[in-house]
């Protein structure tokens with residue numbers, strides 16, 4: 001769903017913000033340190049219960065304050081979410097009912113982000129790529145989270161046994177549960193990647209016309225062996241390390257461009273464009289299978305892409321059924337021509353006003 005209103009209280013340098021965004025396109029314009037990224041961070045927090053900047057939650061509370069509060073109404077005209085985070089507690093309410101799991105908010109308010117460090121999806125370790133894939137699977141396959149939680153529970157039990165150097169039988173007790181859920185997780189992930197690859201191919205024609213982009217799933221253990229056999233034959237190595245070294249929690253997506261690893265073969269700008277393409281593919285797939293709308297937060301768009309690529313991306317984004325928030329330093333850096341209407345918000349020293 002999109003946001004029809006948003007209130008932010010004592011979050012970073014945003015002391016009291018109350019806005020009614022446009023259903024489609026919103027621009028947040030302001031100088032360095034005005035509070036633009038903090039604004040996107042507040043929306044991101046409402047969906048993920050954490051920041052996208054590597055930051056402890058306590059740093060999100062405005063200095064010298066005890067808590068932050070985020071309140072929003074969704075554009076389904078019936079859902080109101082309230083979240084209050086203090087140093088010790090977090091309270092979440094949906095339509096005045098207490099909610100204990102942040103995953104409920106993620107379902108109500110699906111959010112994706114592109115920011116200046118997003119190229120790390122390609123250049124950094126596998127965790128980013130697993131998160132990318134699992135965001136999609138989570139929103140498509142509602143069984144996924146159940147299997148994932150069971151897998152994680154069995155994994156932590158097995159790891160505890162390994163750490164305590166219990167005998168082989170006790171350590172392997174968890175294997176059945178691990179194997180069962182590993183196969184469900186793999187099935188869902190492969191299906192999601194198959195679906196998204198079709199959209200990536202389509203988008204590549206426009207954004208990467210001279211490149212062949214490939215996504216190859218690496219399941220977290222060698223291809224030529226079954227998981228159960230691999231767990232068995234590696235038990236002594238796992239015991240030595242004190243944790244389970246293989247499984248879907250170690251999966252990865254190999255991203256190749258023209259047959260070479262994207263990590264080392266394309267420029268930083270191309271990596272940024274490729275990550276943008278991947279996220280747009282996710283949004284497109286999401287819109288196809290869900291009745292809900294997704295929010296895209298695009299931090300510092302002009303700094304990310306050259307004019308020609310920006311233009312192509314704006315044209316693609318304008319055709320998607322999403323709510324978009326873009327930040328920039330100057331208004332004339334953004335081409336809004338593809339939209340019928342939009343709203344501009346001016347951000348200055350933590351104060352946000354509509355223009």
Ligand SMILES: Nc1ncnc2c1ncn2[C@@H]1O[C@H](COP(=O)(O)OP(=O)(O)OP(=O)(O)O)[C@@H](O)[C@H]1O
Nearest residue numbers: 012013032033034035036037038059060061062063
């Ligand atoms: N917990 C906090 N309390 C108060 N202010 C904070 C807190 N955390 C960060 N800030 C300040 O908030 C300000 C806004 O930061 P933000 O990253 O949102 O700016 P920005 O508008 O995105 O700037 P840029 O254009 O440089 O990216 C900064 O001056 C930062 O130091």
Ligand SMILES: [Mg+2]
Nearest residue numbers: 036037038300
């Ligand atoms: Mg910023």
